[in-house]
Amino acid sequence: MAAQETDAGSRITITEIARQAGVSVPTVSRVVNGRSDVSPQTRARVEDLLRRHGYRRRPASSPSRAALLDLVFNDLDSPWTVEIIRGVEEEAHTAGVGTVVSAVHGRSGDAREWIRTLRARASDGVILVTSALESSLHEELRILGVPLVVVDPGGSPGLDVPTIGAANWSGGLAATQHLLSLGHRRIGLIAGPPRLLCSRARLDGYRAALEGAGVTPDDTLVVPGDFRPESGHAGCHALLDLPEPPTALFAAGDQMALGAVEALRGRGLRVPQDMSVVGFDDLPEVRWSAPPLTTIRQPLADMGALAVRTVLRLTRGEQPDSPRVELGTDLVVRASTAPPAS
Amino acid sequence: MAAQETDAGSRITITEIARQAGVSVPTVSRVVNGRSDVSPQTRARVEDLLRRHGYRRRPASSPSRAALLDLVFNDLDSPWTVEIIRGVEEEAHTAGVGTVVSAVHGRSGDAREWIRTLRARASDGVILVTSALESSLHEELRILGVPLVVVDPGGSPGLDVPTIGAANWSGGLAATQHLLSLGHRRIGLIAGPPRLLCSRARLDGYRAALEGAGVTPDDTLVVPGDFRPESGHAGCHALLDLPEPPTALFAAGDQMALGAVEALRGRGLRVPQDMSVVGFDDLPEVRWSAPPLTTIRQPLADMGALAVRTVLRLTRGEQPDSPRVELGTDLVVRASTAPPAS
Numbered sequence: 001m002a003a004q005e006t007d008a009g010s011r012i013t014i015t016e017i018a019r020q021a022g023v024s025v026p027t028v029s030r031v032v033n034g035r036s037d038v039s040p041q042t043r044a045r046v047e048d049l050l051r052r053h054g055y056r057r058r059p060a061s062s063p064s065r066a067a068l069l070d071l072v073f074n075d076l077d078s079p080w081t082v083e084i085i086r087g088v089e090e091e092a093h094t095a096g097v098g099t100v101v102s103a104v105h106g107r108s109g110d111a112r113e114w115i116r117t118l119r120a121r122a123s124d125g126v127i128l129v130t131s132a133l134e135s136s137l138h139e140e141l142r143i144l145g146v147p148l149v150v151v152d153p154g155g156s157p158g159l160d161v162p163t164i165g166a167a168n169w170s171g172g173l174a175a176t177q178h179l180l181s182l183g184h185r186r187i188g189l190i191a192g193p194p195r196l197l198c199s200r201a202r203l204d205g206y207r208a209a210l211e212g213a214g215v216t217p218d219d220t221l222v223v224p225g226d227f228r229p230e231s232g233h234a235g236c237h238a239l240l241d242l243p244e245p246p247t248a249l250f251a252a253g254d255q256m257a258l259g260a261v262e263a264l265r266g267r268g269l270r271v272p273q274d275m276s277v278v279g280f281d282d283l284p285e286v287r288w289s290a291p292p293l294t295t296i297r298q299p300l301a302d303m304g305a306l307a308v309r310t311v312l313r314l315t316r317g318e319q320p321d322s323p324r325v326e327l328g329t330d331l332v333v334r335a336s337t338a339p340p341a342s
Numbered sequence: 343m344a345a346q347e348t349d350a351g352s353r354i355t356i357t358e359i360a361r362q363a364g365v366s367v368p369t370v371s372r373v374v375n376g377r378s379d380v381s382p383q384t385r386a387r388v389e390d391l392l393r394r395h396g397y398r399r400r401p402a403s404s405p406s407r408a409a410l411l412d413l414v415f416n417d418l419d420s421p422w423t424v425e426i427i428r429g430v431e432e433e434a435h436t437a438g439v440g441t442v443v444s445a446v447h448g449r450s451g452d453a454r455e456w457i458r459t460l461r462a463r464a465s466d467g468v469i470l471v472t473s474a475l476e477s478s479l480h481e482e483l484r485i486l487g488v489p490l491v492v493v494d495p496g497g498s499p500g501l502d503v504p505t506i507g508a509a510n511w512s513g514g515l516a517a518t519q520h521l522l523s524l525g526h527r528r529i530g531l532i533a534g535p536p537r538l539l540c541s542r543a544r545l546d547g548y549r550a551a552l553e554g555a556g557v558t559p560d561d562t563l564v565v566p567g568d569f570r571p572e573s574g575h576a577g578c579h580a581l582l583d584l585p586e587p588p589t590a591l592f593a594a595g596d597q598m599a600l601g602a603v604e605a606l607r608g609r610g611l612r613v614p615q616d617m618s619v620v621g622f623d624d625l626p627e628v629r630w631s632a633p634p635l636t637t638i639r640q641p642l643a644d645m646g647a648l649a650v651r652t653v654l655r656l657t658r659g660e661q662p663d664s665p666r667v668e669l670g671t672d673l674v675v676r677a678s679t680a681p682p683a684s
Contacts, residue, residue, distance in 0.1 A: 291607060
């Protein structure tokens with residue numbers, strides 16, 4: 001946040017940074033421009049000064065130049081990608097700002113190349129989806145003085161940039177309460193990857209709902225998944241193979257729910273007659289899965305739109321309302337849940 | 343193509359255009375910049391001259407400026423949107439070019455606003471998905487001298503810009519031949535909207551396969567759809583209500599196929615035991631529909647990548663290999679097709 005905390009009138013010059021670091025102006029310039037011909041010690045000293053003084057590399061944009069935002073994904077293959085792009089594009093379009101979409105594929109080479117082009121196109125701000133960009137690149141963005149906002153459906157810990165997430169715990173609670181209200185007592189959970197906070201939040205919401213209804217959580221009913229359909233398929237088979245299988249499933253992601261539904265179909269079991277299934281996300285495709293899926297809606301487009309408003313606020317030197325905002329999740333009841341077979 | 347046909351050395355100036363049109367230089371400038379304070383007659387005369395002389399509005403890009411491509415959709419809500427973005431972004435990223443994604447929502451106001459920002463950001467080229475942009479805007483792009491390539495899964499008639507589509511007729515043929523090879527003889531078709539050439543091409547491929555197998559096409563087995571799941575759902579019910587329903591269905595779009603599968607489930611019919619279903623598109627989600635869908639793969643990401651290579655070729659003043667290219671479609675066999683119940 002250093003770059004935003006500096007008053008525009010007091011901005012430091014490269015000459016002053018060079019003087020304080022005891023190096024030449026071209027050396028500071030090399031650091032600012034990401035060149036490799038600077039010793040690690042010198043680079044660290046200069047970057048520290050740049051950061052402390054909130055140095056902003058770029059001159060104020062000329063009013064005639066078209067504004068651009070960068071929207072950066074790790075990969076463009078997740079089905080919720082397009083929902084976020086849609087929310088970002090609509091909001092940016094309304095503000096007269098173009099949206100540059102990139103994927104860095106979790107490769108630091110691609111990320112560095114992206115930073116280079118970001119600099120060349122003088123992007124006004126960056127919206128990063130998930131925290132996939134390594135922290136050294138967060139640091140480079142900070143040095144460039146480009147405002148950064150993270151859209152983080154996964155719930156990453158310890159980001160010190162404005163972050164927009166979803167209410168994962170409340171969603172896990174609502175999904176499980178829905179199944180309880182239908183009369184289910186043995187409710188399985190196909191969980192998300194433990195390294196993501198959203199997985200833990202949804203699991204905790206599931207447990208809180210059970211306990212709130214007087215049902216003791218049974219850890220044998222919780223199986224691990226990784227959000228991919230394959231893991232929902234395998235997790236569902238594991239739950240069905242238990243001596244006493246559940247009568248309902250909460251899959252902590254829609255794609256895992258679809259994998260579970262396919263596993264049930266493969267065993268000749270019907271949804272919801274033989275097993276109720278609740279997902280999480282409300283991806284567009286689950287409105288027409290067979291059967292249409294009961295799920296928890298994550299407002300991905302709204303999260304993208306809020307990210308645009310936040311990053312545009314940062315470009316004007318304003319502060320975000322809150323460093324971390326979680327948008328509410330909603331239960332959407334469709335055809336994949338019913339009371340247990342009596 | 344006028345803009346590309348002009349030799350760089352012989353480029354005409356605004357002054358010369360003004361002289362030939364018998365108007366002032368500011369008037370030509372107003373036309374070039376899309377201002378409204380020019381009479382329709384004058385505008386037509388000036389635009390005709392600009393076009394005939396292949397006037398390129400923008401100066402050659404400076405080598406230091408970051409290159410940008412604009413990728414424009416009508417809407418960002420189609421499930422194949424992300425496949426095209428993925429193909430475009432990967433290819434553009436490799437070429438060091440940023441991808442600006444926009445949606446114009448079929449509204450001419452949005453399209454004009456997009457043209458304005460396109461001009462301001464000095465985009466190097468435009469990839470338009472479908473021909474949704476009205477032809478007057480094609481014309482504006484031509485006058486601006488921005489190379490344009492159309493990615494057109496729908497098969498639009500009469501575009502005079504380089505266009506990349508898919509082999510729709512061959513896909514319809516392959517889908518139907520697959521069902522014939524399994525032993526089906528009464529094969530229903532849920533067709534796409536008649537206004538799109540791709541719908542007709544898939545229908546013709548379906549008929550050609552039937553005739554090639556000695557089966558007389560029966561028009562009562564062809565029902566209309568609009569590519570949305572709702573229309574596949576309704577179309578499937580209509581086919582099931584026939585006195586002699588088909589034993590297999592070809593839905594000319596995956597989303598319609600998913601709607602049909604849900605209609606079958608709603609009637610207690612199993613896929614593929616009671617009815618085989620083939621889709622068209624190979625959207626990512628149909629790999630995990632229940633059951634996983636046999637379909638015709640459209641190489642959407644490859645179409646996007648080829649569009650990038652084509653538009654970059656145009657920016658270098660080269661000609662495309664061919665004004666219209668169709669990439670091949672492939673049959674992908676999964677679990678939704680089987681021999682008819684005997």
